[in-house]
Amino acid sequence: MKPRIHPESRSVVFRDRAADVAFLTRSTAHASKTIAWEDGKTYPLVDVEISSASHPLYTGASRIVDTEGRVERFNRRYGR
Template identity: 45%
Template sequence: MKEGIHPAYRDVCFVDLSNGFKFVTRSCAQTKESIDMEDGRKLPLFKLETTSESHPFYTGTQKSVDALGGRVEKFRNKFARVGIKK
């Protein structure tokens, strides 16, 4: 492998702003803040809007449009009475 082309990975704490969920992983994300962890380490802090703990797809609260009838089906039901008159 070539020297000097790979990013400098380090432990970074990611925090979900919607529910406070924290996880630590190796990353090269640039941060301006830091956080003191429960085990005494001081890690860079990266704030996220959503994670797998709060995203509807992963939590099972996502609604599917097709399961609720779909757009075309809703349109046909709404305008079923208004048809072409012969």
Template identity: 50%
Template sequence: MKEGIHPNYREVCFVDLSNGSQFIIRSCANTKETIKLDDGRELPLFKLETSSESHPFYTGTQKSVDTMGGRVEKFRSRYARAGK
């Protein structure tokens, strides 16, 4: 393998800032911070705004469009005659 052309592929700790969940995977993500884990390892830290642990699509807490003040029903009643 040539020297200096490959990315730095190593274990990185990703932390979800919205709920504090952590997961460790191998990645090439550039990081400036490190984190000390419970098992004594010190890994690069990458902070995420949201992950599958907190995203509404994966957690099942997404809101229905119809619960926003009946906007869908207003639209349907307004344009029901136009479709006929």
């Protein structure tokens, strides 16, 4: 890899505003806010609207509603 062309990766806290959950991970995202984490250190804070903690697909809160039915549509097209 070429030197000095990749962005700097550092520890960043992502806070899900919908679920009020925070994740400490490594990222290249820039943040203007900071937060004191559980280990006593201060990290950049990035607020996000939705994450795996609040997304309906990951939480199981929503269901896929198939009005026509995939099996029925397949059978109608190709028949038995």
